[in-house]
Amino acid sequence: MVFNRKKTETDTPAAVAEDEVAAQGVTADISETAAAVTAAAGGEAGGPLLSSRTREMFGYVAWGLGALIVLIMLLAFVGVDLGWPTRVGDNMLDQALDPQTAAVAVAVIGLNIHFGYTGLLNMGQAGFMLLGAYGFAISIVEGVPLLFAVVIGLLASALFAVVLGVPTLKLRGDYLAIVTISAAEIVRYVGRATTFNEHTGGPQGIEGQDFRGPVTDLSFFGTGNFDIGSLDYILTGANSWWMRAVAWAVVLLSVGVVYLLVRSPWGRLLRGVREDEDAIRSLGKNVFAIKMQALVLGGLFGAVAGMLFVLPSSVVPDSMGRTLTFYCWTALLLGGAATVFGPVLGSILFFVVRILVTGIADNTVPDSVLNTQQAGQFGWIVIGVSLMLLVIFRPQGVLGDKRELRFNA
Amino acid sequence: MPESTTNLDLSQKSARVELMSGVAEEPGSAKPDPMLTVDNITRHFGGITAVDVTHLEVQRGIITALIGPNGAGKTTFFNLITGFDKPSPGASWTFDGQGISKTSASRVARAGMVRTFQLTKALNRMTVLDNMMLGAPGQRGERLLSSWLQPLWSRQEKDIEDKALSLLERFKLLEKKDDFAGSLSGGQRKLLEMARALMTDPKMIMLDEPMAGVNPALTQSLLGHVESLRDEGMTVLFVEHDMHVVRHISDWVVVMAEGKVVAEGTAKNVMAQQAVVDAYLGAHHDTDLGDDALLEDENFAAIEAEAQQESEGRS
Numbered sequence: 001m002v003f004n005r006k007k008t009e010t011d012t013p014a015a016v017a018e019d020e021v022a023a024q025g026v027t028a029d030i031s032e033t034a035a036a037v038t039a040a041a042g043g044e045a046g047g048p049l050l051s052s053r054t055r056e057m058f059g060y061v062a063w064g065l066g067a068l069i070v071l072i073m074l075l076a077f078v079g080v081d082l083g084w085p086t087r088v089g090d091n092m093l094d095q096a097l098d099p100q101t102a103a104v105a106v107a108v109i110g111l112n113i114h115f116g117y118t119g120l121l122n123m124g125q126a127g128f129m130l131l132g133a134y135g136f137a138i139s140i141v142e143g144v145p146l147l148f149a150v151v152i153g154l155l156a157s158a159l160f161a162v163v164l165g166v167p168t169l170k171l172r173g174d175y176l177a178i179v180t181i182s183a184a185e186i187v188r189y190v191g192r193a194t195t196f197n198e199h200t201g202g203p204q205g206i207e208g209q210d211f212r213g214p215v216t217d218l219s220f221f222g223t224g225n226f227d228i229g230s231l232d233y234i235l236t237g238a239n240s241w242w243m244r245a246v247a248w249a250v251v252l253l254s255v256g257v258v259y260l261l262v263r264s265p266w267g268r269l270l271r272g273v274r275e276d277e278d279a280i281r282s283l284g285k286n287v288f289a290i291k292m293q294a295l296v297l298g299g300l301f302g303a304v305a306g307m308l309f310v311l312p313s314s315v316v317p318d319s320m321g322r323t324l325t326f327y328c329w330t331a332l333l334l335g336g337a338a339t340v341f342g343p344v345l346g347s348i349l350f351f352v353v354r355i356l357v358t359g360i361a362d363n364t365v366p367d368s369v370l371n372t373q374q375a376g377q378f379g380w381i382v383i384g385v386s387l388m389l390l391v392i393f394r395p396q397g398v399l400g401d402k403r404e405l406r407f408n409a
Numbered sequence: 410m411p412e413s414t415t416n417l418d419l420s421q422k423s424a425r426v427e428l429m430s431g432v433a434e435e436p437g438s439a440k441p442d443p444m445l446t447v448d449n450i451t452r453h454f455g456g457i458t459a460v461d462v463t464h465l466e467v468q469r470g471i472i473t474a475l476i477g478p479n480g481a482g483k484t485t486f487f488n489l490i491t492g493f494d495k496p497s498p499g500a501s502w503t504f505d506g507q508g509i510s511k512t513s514a515s516r517v518a519r520a521g522m523v524r525t526f527q528l529t530k531a532l533n534r535m536t537v538l539d540n541m542m543l544g545a546p547g548q549r550g551e552r553l554l555s556s557w558l559q560p561l562w563s564r565q566e567k568d569i570e571d572k573a574l575s576l577l578e579r580f581k582l583l584e585k586k587d588d589f590a591g592s593l594s595g596g597q598r599k600l601l602e603m604a605r606a607l608m609t610d611p612k613m614i615m616l617d618e619p620m621a622g623v624n625p626a627l628t629q630s631l632l633g634h635v636e637s638l639r640d641e642g643m644t645v646l647f648v649e650h651d652m653h654v655v656r657h658i659s660d661w662v663v664v665m666a667e668g669k670v671v672a673e674g675t676a677k678n679v680m681a682q683q684a685v686v687d688a689y690l691g692a693h694h695d696t697d698l699g700d701d702a703l704l705e706d707e708n709f710a711a712i713e714a715e716a717q718q719e720s721e722g723r724s
């Protein structure tokens with residue numbers, strides 16, 4: 001295979017020594033292979049595969065789509081009534097500002113620390129979210145004050161990160177991927193097991209009203225409704241302006257924290273580990289500790305995201321499973337890994353574009369061909385196809401640095 | 410006898426010759442003041458024994474070359490003593506009087522023994538300058554808790570940057586500082602890796618074929634740098650196949666073959682030793698050495714190869 005340029009030479013057999021016979025060559029690092037695939041498709045190296053004309057055209061289409069999204073949402077916002085496009089625009093606008101979109105953005109910010117900056121393949125971000133949500137919600141139900149409940153949620157997630165990291169971070173990246181995906185599933189299954197019904201509520205989970213109180217009590221927005229343009233929500237409550245303010249404030253704060261961190265020498269160290277662990281080791285740095293810090297930190301963002309995610313609704317284990325993890329990954333790749341704003345933009349785009357596609361399909365194609373439910377499914381198919389197109393035409397994501405692709409590590 | 414080193418000014422050639430003149434030219438010989446002492450280090454890969462060194466001392470403050478045919482075990486030996494690979498039980502080695510057989514690769518580097526890799530490990534998607542700055546030890550900004558408070562580390566960062574820039578200038582990479590390391594040529598990456606290793610302020614630097622792929626003019630100036638490192642008091646151990654380079658800068662030569670140290674001595678003498686000739690010829694011809702006709706052919710081939718090397722070195 002052309003892509004598989006993994007160095008299996010004699011240079012540093014430390015890793016090879018551990019599983020000498022078993023794994024040599026079989027486990028070509030997933031991330032490396034992925035990088036090679038994407039680079040071959042879109043990077044300079046992959047010239048013959050796609051002409052630059054095609055790629056240019058794709059660029060125009062993408063810009064056009066972006067402009068269309070903004071336009072429709074703006075028209076909907078100021079209340080220009082164009083029939084169904086306005087209704088779709090309303091939905092898009094609503095989704096773009098939704099607290100759960102903000103929650104996913106925070107989860108993606110954490111995932112970006114894992115994968116974008118450090119190269120850790122965390123395939124179980126939803127597990128971190130779920131633990132954060134359980135820690136928080138159960139504590140509040142038990143009467144723990146808000147601040148401590150948040151801390152408990154964070155600790156649960158940090159502990160999870162350490163437990164997963166200790167056995168895997170010394171091995172190649174693939175092991176972490178396998179362990180996180182199954183551990184997240186375990187968390188979900190334990191959560192939905194009826195054994196712990198008393199605390200977790202089993203598959204039905206924990207009602208939002210049981211733990212939302214302390215957060216809505218903090219609101220200084222007052223009561224009643226408030227509307228700007230087409231946006232109209234209650235001021236305080238589940239689906240309220242207050243929830244939106246809290247969620248997006250946390251997003252801003254998270255972006256700020258990541259911005260400070262990744263520009264520091266610590267952030268440089270993360271990127272160094274992503275590029276070549278052995279090189280960093282040879283310079284006297286404790287690679288294990290760095291990876292662990294990154295795993296825990298990204299996991300903490302995941303926990304916060306989990307709390308934000310459940311606040312406007314409820315803790316339902318099945319709503320925070322593999323699917324959510326894959327949404328996070330899609331949003332990350334869409335916005336651009338290893339960029340500060342990429343996760344936020346990616347999360348918003350991910351949800352908004354789906355509504356746009358579903359809306360257009362539902363309203364233009366006759367029901368006999370595609371009914372509303374099928375249009376929803378069609379939306380997911382389009383998301384999948386666009387992700388493939390993205391990987392082919394713009395593997396660095398919307399905000400990523402094209403230069404980085406020329407050199408797959 | 411550490412005093413024997415401290416009394417001598419090792420930047421003088423005569424002093425180095427005097428220092429090593431008392432050392433027996435045999436495998437595993439004792440040095441006046443060893444920086445690195447290795448005992449009973451072995452490493453097997455399946456059936457083959459890649460490294461089997463019973464005793465080796467590397468003298469402080471001089472340049473030692475490690476030579477040997479392809480597959481002799483030089484790189485594996487480097488990997489073992491720098492903690493990138495684990496030897497069979499029973500091995501022990503000390504660096505600067507400190508036992509480091511049980512420590513990790515990063516601790517070995519922090520103790521002051523830093524190495525470069527035969528297959529260069531440039532951090533491709535980072536700039537040349539970032540590559541360099543990663544090498545600096547004890548960075549406050551690399552601690553998670555202080556990293557987000559720029560005032561805590563900005564002064565140190567500036568100093569590190571100045572140091573990195575001056576090293577880059579020395580290695581002729583200054584104008585590349587903002588390019589991604591992945592865009593450098595193979596030779597430039599070798600230079601970057603060496604410069605980055607020097608950012609750690611090592612006591613001893615171990616270079617695995619540093620000149621491979623570097624053009625002759627730059628090789629000359631690199632050799633100058635390596636010598637000046639030695640003159641500043643650094644211990645250098647390097648692997649090299651080019652005998653001219655070895656002869657030119659090494660004060661002592663260690664020869665490995667099939668995992669063992671088969672000879673030691675000054676560059677001039679060691680090449681003449683029978684064990685060395687055998688090692689090199691044996692590596693190229695594993696046919697029946699008892700056959701007289703073949704022996705003649707081998708001698709011929711060896712002479713021819715040497716003549717070619719001579720002429721290459723002159724041009």
Ligand SMILES: Nc1ncnc2c1ncn2[C@@H]1O[C@H](COP(=O)(O)OP(=O)(O)OP(=O)(O)O)[C@@H](O)[C@H]1O
Pocket residue numbers: 009010011013016454457458459477478479480481482483484485486527
């Ligand atoms: N990871 C490994 N797995 C299996 N065999 C290995 C491994 N690393 C090295 N070897 C074997 O060990 C022996 C020594 O290899 P090493 O790389 O140390 O040689 P070298 O002296 O550095 O050679 P060169 O001058 O070509 O770089 C070789 O026979 C090689 O095939």
Ligand SMILES: [Mg+2]
Pocket residue numbers: 483484485527617
């Ligand atoms: Mg080698």
